[in-house]
Amino acid sequence: MDYFNYRSGKLYAEDVSVEKIASEVGTPVYIYSRATFLSHLRKIQKAYAELDTTVCYSIKACSNIHILKFLAEAGSGFDIVSGGELFRARQAGADTGKIVYAGVGKTDVETIDAMNAGVGYFNIESEAELENLIRLAKKSKKRVKAALRVNPDVDPQTHTYTTTGKKESKFGVDIDRAKKVFAKYGKNGIVDLSAVHIHIGSAGKTVGPYVEATKKILILIEQLRQDGFKIEAIDIGGGYGADYESNTAPSATGYAKGIVPLLKGKQLKLILEPGASIAANSSILLTRVLFLKKGGRKKFVIVDAGMNDLIRPPLYNAFHFIWPSSVEKRFVPLKKVKQAAGEGLEKVDIVGPICEGSDFFAKDRNLPPVKRGDLVTIFTAGAYGASMSSNYNSRCLLPEVLVDGDRYTLIRRRQTYEDMIALER
Numbered sequence: 001m002d003y004f005n006y007r008s009g010k011l012y013a014e015d016v017s018v019e020k021i022a023s024e025v026g027t028p029v030y031i032y033s034r035a036t037f038l039s040h041l042r043k044i045q046k047a048y049a050e051l052d053t054t055v056c057y058s059i060k061a062c063s064n065i066h067i068l069k070f071l072a073e074a075g076s077g078f079d080i081v082s083g084g085e086l087f088r089a090r091q092a093g094a095d096t097g098k099i100v101y102a103g104v105g106k107t108d109v110e111t112i113d114a115m116n117a118g119v120g121y122f123n124i125e126s127e128a129e130l131e132n133l134i135r136l137a138k139k140s141k142k143r144v145k146a147a148l149r150v151n152p153d154v155d156p157q158t159h160t161y162t163t164t165g166k167k168e169s170k171f172g173v174d175i176d177r178a179k180k181v182f183a184k185y186g187k188n189g190i191v192d193l194s195a196v197h198i199h200i201g202s203a204g205k206t207v208g209p210y211v212e213a214t215k216k217i218l219i220l221i222e223q224l225r226q227d228g229f230k231i232e233a234i235d236i237g238g239g240y241g242a243d244y245e246s247n248t249a250p251s252a253t254g255y256a257k258g259i260v261p262l263l264k265g266k267q268l269k270l271i272l273e274p275g276a277s278i279a280a281n282s283s284i285l286l287t288r289v290l291f292l293k294k295g296g297r298k299k300f301v302i303v304d305a306g307m308n309d310l311i312r313p314p315l316y317n318a319f320h321f322i323w324p325s326s327v328e329k330r331f332v333p334l335k336k337v338k339q340a341a342g343e344g345l346e347k348v349d350i351v352g353p354i355c356e357g358s359d360f361f362a363k364d365r366n367l368p369p370v371k372r373g374d375l376v377t378i379f380t381a382g383a384y385g386a387s388m389s390s391n392y393n394s395r396c397l398l399p400e401v402l403v404d405g406d407r408y409t410l411i412r413r414r415q416t417y418e419d420m421i422a423l424e425r
């Protein structure tokens, strides 16, 4: 469910026509729907309400501080992976006690900052990191809580680049080693190692791997408790599916139905770290057709957005539904599908202006006919879109617009050439 819909053939973000935004802010532009963000967050909070649950939105999915601010106001905690994300969370007024801090390469400066900020849990990725945290916490005499990130060795059946919980992964420690880590460091008297964290990967489309992983971790927690360790929380990470195609991802309730019964009565606080399932379809990337051209048997639609603005298609071979923002009635899409069928559609490649063969958004995709100057929407661009964008080819970072009902606010202005080279002056 999202709030980007066609009305009489024209695309609206909530109650604002995207054409209006394009004419006032220019293209390309990221457009966010506040209502979509909030409805996803609230659905997750509600689905797990039976348990003592903290939803920690994963900042790296979409990091604009204005978005973090209204999510924090709606009760969200945050999953961070760097000092920069901690800074963003604090600028947004986050409750630092509801922050979980993951990442395999935390520096001493980042670690000390996070201790001083009072983050909820350090999610520990290796024994070396834990030793370092103990050393730093001892020096600064801070009370620090940590969760050990464990690899449950479960395959989320997603792209290899978004698989993070198998044995052969740089994240966390093997489930077999976890007990040894607790035996060695579990009662160090400085860092309170009192939770277990998993994150099996991103964009899985089924509940099964979560159930399997949670069951494995619960067995581990049971054994740890028998060995006298106090385990107060389980963090089952993120990676919940998002509807890149309509109605293909399990709902929040669907996941909760698998997970909640496993945790009931277990005296465990639950932490969730959803990113994409909150952010993905809360945004579109609006772009304009620059040129049409033929190449061999191919037709290309060259748009003004490029892989520097949205890298998911070349990076993960990710699918984004793409459609003109204004269409005749017969072309109004009823849902987001991999490949549209029907008369009058043309098979095209939608590509950007970057000097790389990998600069594409879609290949051999059926689209209604478009012409130079038309607006085209790349849907479900909210997760790992703006946050992964770069200045490659010395292109300016895009503006971000937040729609709330019939109003919109520019929450990041378009970067200028002067902004872009400011650090080189």
Ligand SMILES: *Cc1c(COP(=O)(O)O)cnc(C)c1O
Residues within 6 Å of the ligand: 058, 060, 061, 079, 081, 102, 199, 201, 202, 203, 237, 238, 239, 240, 273, 274, 275, 276, 277, 383
């Ligand atoms: C990236 C990440 C998430 C969020 O993943 P999504 O697929 O966006 O839900 C959660 N936890 C950790 C540790 C991550 O690295």
